[in-house]
Amino acid sequence: MAEVAAAGAGPSPLLDLPEPLLLLILGFLHDSRSRHRAALSCSRLLAAERLTRAAMALRGDPRTLDFLLLPPGFRFPALHRLDLSLISPWGHPLLSSTSASPTTYTTDPHHPDEIAERNAYVAARLAHYFPAVASLAVYSRDPSTLETLAPRWSATLHTIKLVRWHQRPLNLPAGADLEPILRTCPALTALDLSDFYCWTEDILPALAAHPAAAAKLTDLDLGLAGAGNGFLAHDLAAIARCCPNLRKLVAPCVFNPRYDDSVGDDALRSLASSCPRLTLLRLTEPFEPASASQREQAGVTAVGLVDFFARLPQLEDLTLDLQHDVLEAAPAMEALARRCPRVRFLTLGCFQGLCKAAWVHLDGIAVCGGLESLSMKNCQDLSDDSLAAIGRGCGRLASFAIQRCDRVTSAGIRKLVSARRSTLKEVSVLQCRFLNTAACLTALNPIRDRIESLEISCDWEEVEEEPANAANGCHHEDDEPANGATGCDNEDDDETAETSYESASKKCRYMEEFDNFSSWEMLRSLSLWLAAGQQLNPLISAGLDSCPRLEEISIKVEGDLRTCSRPSPVSVFGLSDLGAFQVLSKMKLDLSEAVGYALTAPTGHMDLAQWERFYLSGIESLENLYELDYWPPQDRDVNQRSLSLPAVALFQRSHGLRKLFVHGTTHEHFLSFFLKMPNLRDMQLREDYYPAPENDMMITEMRPESWLRFEVQLNNQPIPN
Template sequence: MATTINDLPEPILSTVITLVFDTRTRNSLSLVCKKFRSMERATRTSLTLRGNARDLHRIPICFTAVAQLDLSHLSPWGHALLSPSAANTDPLLLAQRLRDAFPFVTSLTVYSRLPSIVQIVSHLWPGLRRVKLVRWHQRPQSPLGADFDPLFSACQSLSELDLSEFYYWTEDLPPVLESYPNVARSLTKLNLLTTSFTEGFKANEIKSITAACPKLQHLLVACMFDPRYVGFVGEEALLSISTNCPELRVIHLIDTTSLANAHGEPDDDGYTAEDARVGRAALIDFFSGLPLLEELVLDVCKNVRDSGLALEVLGSKCPRLRALKLGQFHGICSAIGSKLNGIALCAGLESLAIKNSADLTDMGLIEIAKGCCKLAKFEVHGCKRITVKGLGTMACLLRKTLVDVSISCCKNLNAAGSLRALERIRDRIQRLHIDCVWEPEDAHGFDLDQVNVDDYVGDGIAVNRNGDDGGDYMDLNWAAECENRSKKCKLGMDGECSYMPPSNGNGNGNGNGNGFWYGESWERLHYLSLWVGVGELLTPLPSVGLDDCPNLEEIQIRVEGDCRGRHRPTQREFGLSCLAGYPCLSKMKLDCGDTVGYALTAPPGQMDLSLWERFFLTGIESLCLTELDYWPPQDRDVNQRSLWLPAAGLLSECVTLRKLFIHGTAHEHFMMFLVRNPSLRDVQLREDYYPAPENEMSTEMRVDSCCRFEDALNRRPILD
């Protein structure tokens, strides 16, 4: 008799199923037989509930081992979870049902519009160790700390608190931490990167928080570094962090203006009008007090000059450092002579992001590649002096490790230039972000046929004889090697050299015009992120070098700009149909949330947002998407981000969709278009933008409207 997996002892089979983490795979396992179903349910430890809290009978009771529970997506979005208006039933009955269904929850995510929600869930699960609170609505008028006081009083074992998506005041937290010192001392992770802040935490608040939580290992804070404001974060606040919390392993200190996620202006020189009040000596003391540091983000949005020496100390005093992001730091790598300096001495880095470094040049990139030879992820944003040549050299030097690259808002790196710079590692890149800027390519192209080794002097690295610092730098040894190999060899996956006939010299076929072969396709690329200015087209994307991505699974497109004042585009569609050439593409995030226009009041001759939505979404029916996150354009004057009729009709034609998350509001009769889609199983309306509308318009989705749509969606037969 043949032996099957069912013959395995139950403890071994249970262990095998426990090692499966993908949700859909686990669901498929549960359909094999009753034994698999019971074991899968008994071993699942993480669960996200969607649906409607009013349907008590649909709350699953078979996942008793769940420790991580997410209740933040229960619809109707934004209404109090345990209230009669949301559940249409006794809130105490719902609370007891949740407690019986999930008795061992230690990690909870919940939408808490009112302080009473925190109070109820804290008493349901007093053993909570990790809590994430979500609220996009305005903070209610309540005493300081009212949202946190019930949590700290009931959950004495709390160790992690995430407020990154919670609308509150910075003054709310410090008094509660001081009132519950035992809980504060047990906290190890604190995420305060709240995007709703306009000013962020002040220096005295950061001192109070770090003094109350000496055992912190992860600290993420939205700060105010602008010295023009009272209470700005300066040297004293930085030193208090390292003094009060010496065990910190992860630190993110980000100015609130950076959290706005604006793209930036490529023509700026990179320097701000004001300097940050953070000097080199203070940075050295700050780094010296954090010997366990593994990940650091310092995005101050104000000039930090001559930072190279401080970064050298960072590399020596923090040997565990693996991830680093710097914003508005200048002088990070002087690139003088052959000796490595500055950030290039942080040899253990595996992830590096450089933002708005005004004096970073191609030579600096080459030094960074030589010193940080373990880099797997590299991000550059707003660096105006780097070119295709420097980035291409860096990519070559890091060919064996670099798999994740992001290039954004760099004046000399448009879409074609960015892809040309990465040509040598195109067969290794797994994740990529570029800006869809279609201007003519920069004159400083990266062409090996034009490299003359005699133009480079010095030991290993040198400048060209013209004395420019605009990007005409090259690594001498690498250039000489390229010249020797470029006759009749190709660069394989393992970096070895082997003979091949010369290419046809036009950059097509198996070569790039220089005798090198780097792979015809982006064969490992599975995630692509794009930034597109409003009014621009996506259509040129395949023609600039991204035509062959056989394994691309997920794409994120962010459209940003002001539609007001723009006339109708000359083309009928934005260009989503050009993505049909990616055979494995199944997930898309289309973010038009930073596209601003007129909701219903467009002047004569200009387009309202409904017509812009038609422009953006035309062609989506040609894609075989299973998951779509869509942020509609918005009218900030009336705080409205809504799905309009053309968008509803186009989305309903994408017949392969299983999950559709609309980050905004919608009319009920528009949503009913989606019921015709036979594959849709999970549709959510999420008003996740600050501030979420307190009272929707009479014709938009309310509680009853949302319930009617959900009922219509659930009445359809679902084949799987």
């Protein structure tokens, strides 16, 4: 279209199109970049794009004149989703009485009247450009930002997401962060605090102080990024009483029975009685997972869950992710299927006895036939027979995930995916004792040509000998009946051979039918978990050799690098092997849980700079890589996550990168490296580790002013296409 307008052979045909047809053309363009390019083809499309734009995320510094003095026509009257959480660099507040202003102002920026006047002017300009905002995301370092912004959209604002990864100001009264929006936004129905670092003690006082606003809330996400503790039983009950109209609730909770007021059956009953219209409920325990020998019996029981489910008939999405055991859960799952017929998404942690699979008839979770997504963690008695029963009973299952289920083998995975070949699209298998990478990929052969998303642990070692009871469902005499023990009687096997998935003859037929697939032709997203120091090189030979449509890969490395042996000078992690995936454009490389020495390392040990060289070597060979999210490794002793010189130098050689998001900091003089990347258009430093240091200067030479100078230089570079 741009070429037609520039040809000079007469008016563009687009000028003759009626307005409804122009809007229809834009309706086919969902990608932001495509809409921008179309809008540049002619003035009518530009005007139509601004009139119909529904969502926008802004970056930069609003205190500069370039932001404040935009042209008069720069208005988006239909825009209702506005993201301001990245608008100021380094997590500094958008509007605050304590933030320093750039040097573009001639008056004293620290004078209270000058700061208040500037903040009011910026808020007024934002309200002018975006008059109909209904959903707002904003970085709130302190309540002053919301005090200035929220009244500008008080009549239309119904959804707010707060973002903060810096420490909560210590002198704030409890609930002060939420008070401005609950007081000034009468139409507010949804509040998202999943990326907001605050205390659990801040929530209830704010809700109790504004009962009318709390009663109108229907969506409440209290994920509280970086939360080290959760809500106790009386807190959860009080929140439910304040918000009786909730339909969605996400909250971290304390299920540990050693706490006096831990969440148990009574707390769940109280929650269901106060909020009977819940459709989404996600309660998680925000603590490190304990080993099986250290776990105790939680205060949540199967009997209590039966009563709990009976009070939530509209439930569709349920997460109960505990770190302590819920025993004999099969009757509760059967009650869930009866009492909550709409349930489609289910995540359970430390639930034992979910499916005994003792007979031909389905039991436990296998009777939840409407499930579309099922995730099970730390279910120690989940067996291959259980997976076979789930495959038979859950006929709509599209997403399946297991983690730390130590009795599951490749045979069970194969039975499940064979039964659900027509529906299953997403699979996650993490940290299971008897499932190494090669065995798991082989077990997924029945859906190899259909699966679209795969998450797997990279374990290249051979698994130990699979016990007979884990492989075929047979149990020792001293096994408890709750583990699904049925004995290994040959007569029983003969009687159920025609109806049971344990039949050896059927297993052979599955293998002959599905082992011919050689390509993961529909796979678009791949997630890998690796232990610290492990290499990626065996990935291709393990079976992921042909993924013609793979667009996105996520790699998570976890462990203590200080205990790893020093790799040889020529050894690398193996990112160059990912060059075999021709359309790979997005990558997440998360080394945040890889711990090492940041400043000094003893003799014979590597510091984090050398480990970053090990992990990032070969990234330049990924020629089609368009976007990279990178979490540097960290030294927890000094709370430091910063880019080293080898990492910056290796990024510089990745010429195809257009977007680079670093979840950490770096030194000021390293920024010049990024300016030499020819296609780099969007570069961000995000200090989103919790809690981020209060004083940024203690861990880096970076300053907000130096980052602003870098942004100006980056934006002034000629960018092809």
